Amino acid sequence: MHILSKSTYIKGLQCEKALYMQKKHPYLRDKLSIEQRAKFQRGTDVGVLAHKVFPNGIDMSPNSPSQFPKKVQETWDNLCNPEVNVMYEAVFQYNDTLIMLDMLVRDGDHWLAVEVKSSMRLSDTYYNDAALQYYVLHGCGVPLSDFRLMYLNGDYVKEGSIDVQQLFKMESVMEYVTEHEAFVKENVERLKKVVALPHSPLVNIGTHCYNPYPCDFQGHCWKLIPRNSFLFTTAMDDEILFQCYFNGVNSNAKMLRQIEPDSLEAHQIEALDTNSYYVDYKTLYSLAPQPKPKSVAYLNLLFNRPAIPELDGTKPYEEMILAFALQGEHKYDASIDPMPSIGLRRDDLAAQNRFVWDCFDDHSRWKEAIDLLIEKLSHYEQIVCFAPQNLTTTLLRHKIIQNQTIGYKVFNLFEVLQQAHFYHPAIKQGLTLQSLEKSLFSDAKLFEHSRILLEATSNDLLSYQQAREDLITENEIITKTYQLFFK
Template identity: 30%
Template sequence: MHLPESKRHLLSKSTCMMGIQCPKRLWYYRKRPDLRPEISAAQQMVFQKGTDVGQLAQQLFPEGKDATPIDSYHYAESIRQTYEWIEAGEKIIYEATFQYDRVMAAIDILVCKKGKWTAYEVKSTTEVKDQHIKDAALQYYVISNAGLTLSDIYIVHLNTEYVRQGELDVTQLFNTVSIKKEVLALQNEVENWIAENKRVLELKVEPSKDIGTHCFDPYECEYMEHCWSHVPEVSVFNLSRMKAMKKFELYYQGILEFHQLPNGYRLTSSQRLQVETYLKDYIQIETNELRNWVQQLKYPLVFMDFETFMPAVPLYNNSQPYQHVPFQFSVHVQEVPDTQLKHYEFLGKPEADPRKEFINQLIAATKGKGHIVVYNKAFESSRLKELQDLFPEHKTDIDKMLKRIIDLMEPFQKKWYYSPSMNGSYSIKSVLPALVPELSYKELEIGEGGSAMAAYEGLLNIDGAAEKKRIRESLLEYCKLDTLAMVKILEKLAEV
């Protein structure tokens, strides 16, 4: 091992990866902190999952020394500590940190066995991805040039085949994959990445780089709002079911808005409808199809919506990494048209598996012979079939529910009703303001599914009763609006 460098690092693994994705992203991160947006609750949950999974993987190699810095300003101490532990003969180091040529990289787990060092990088994903190889290639480059020879380098990721039964079995929870061959093939490129990133950091003005697919590949860039500020709310980027590369081909030709599309430009029927209704400002209504769809409905109608969360590490027996776990439902029941609604709801507690009580209460709330109205039938049907496998005693009741389900998304997916304000989307978040503008998710503390997932799982880490109560009330309010929105949307369709 070489003695640690005395100068503070210019680049880390994460900032190098920013620069590889887009030089502007790196430059803004370092030079324009004012542009950095606040991290959303859903994004914070993703980061927290990565941290939690990394710490859990340490159990694969227990009793190691931990070089984690107290904060991001104290990596020099981690580098010094790593060097001293290696020199002292320690065999397992967590967050082992190295620096070479003013580039710093930490590896999740470093293990010495029979005199040979092996590096393990832990990911909270369920497979090895291209960006993981690039991460590891830079780590290998820094560690090797800092004077430590690695016999191998692995990605440790979650095993989706693992089904929890009793205590968590970390040996089954993780898969370990050697990527040394792929990492070695990238070593020359790593030198170029570092040189280019250092050049970017020396620039006095932001680098020239237009928007492109790199804005969201491999990750959505936090500076998109700034870089895309010239793109209008309605643009070719909203064209439904058009591949991103084709949208950018139009953009690079100077075609950004619908009116700029050349005459005869090839579009699908749905895309053509989207363009024409916007340019001519009209709403497409297929009256006969809508009336037939509405008239087929059998009362009493049951409007049903689920919320699920997807723990990276299974919390309950008979669950797997990232499995959808239903934790909440809202049901509105309408006996006949234009009558008062009955509302039923359920919200579990993440400390215990909510699924058994969920399905028991759902069966009771949806009993009857009328249609069960959902928005996006595939999601609710899939969750019900999973619950059917888990609770075979409810097979008959769930079969009856599945046969009664009808999808309110269908009229919008088939463009029997299309408003230009939907901007090419038929999600309920786009349909609701177009048909029922007086109802809105914007005023809710929790206004979309990702935030609901994060809020529910986050309850595990909240001690205060008042705070828990507030979050639970927000979750109930959000899910209730989902089913009420379906009621109001159907009322509008019935007026056609």
């Protein structure tokens, strides 16, 4: 049986304890987030499509881990069989390290190794992956003509059926992997010893807990850190926070003695100590819309960025609007609105001014959203949204804003709260609508934005309904937040 695999090797490079825990106590792992699950699924879809670049291969994927030894043998049999020219997920083992290679293609009397990535750029982790795979292939004595990484070509535009030869690009990493063979060997030996330890290695928490990937043992390793520890602040660099922590600054009171009393870090610690949030009200109010708008619409847009282009004329990861929820609010004006709402409760009023649109069942209709938005937004003086990207630019790109008549109306709560240094421990991993809800209104974990996206792209009517409801819930958080600070 093998000791290391590609994923455990990469985990071990990040943290020895994470590797040990994964091998010996996997049940202590945190639950996989929807976002991570969606990422895995995306990788699988792209990998399967990439097979078409080298078609008619034999799929060596085992049905279960118990089949690994059998698949290693079958891979060898196929290598020696002149009738086999392409293998997918070929399984090799060397020095207790097992790998599954995306594609192995016969190239004369050598083989071309190809590893597929579902992104448009190559990162250090991908190079490290490839270096481990090369180490095993070379150790097994497989004669390689080249080792290439295959990834998505960001310039590819879909017209008709997908042209896989154009969709994918390849880059040789042969030089890198041969140069790093000694580095891999050293780390494989080191990590094998870690797995053999009688107990978990002593590794302190640190920035490696979320760098380069969020570790899935944080729930276990961080359980003794109080939820209001200064380690959850964001004003200072994490490296400095950990340095203080390991130098004996192990409480908020001690940390406060180290820093300027009126600093942002001090304000954040005070928020932690009072179980509240911090915002720089002076900046916040200076950013408030002036004069107060007579009509406001709260807008929540749901975008989809499919790795493999779905529609003609689009590129990998190109953004399309999948749905939006718009909640309008007018100041009552009897001269233009002769009391249409008498007898209606607050909820009815809200529903009356709500508009929800989606193209979940047919993404080719997505451009209908543009005309609808142009028409709907024109009724309001102010459009309030929450968008990590610059929404004005997005609206301009989709020509929802043709000129500045709508542009100046966009009020992006995300940007405003960031500028006003909004802080709560829930936003340590990022300011999102979910963390905002947790910070300001409720501790209940309502939903994940990525779950809405997953539901919206699921081909399931019930999931579509849930996605619509969650989209409205998100819009209510936008509404409540704006009203809390600016009404």
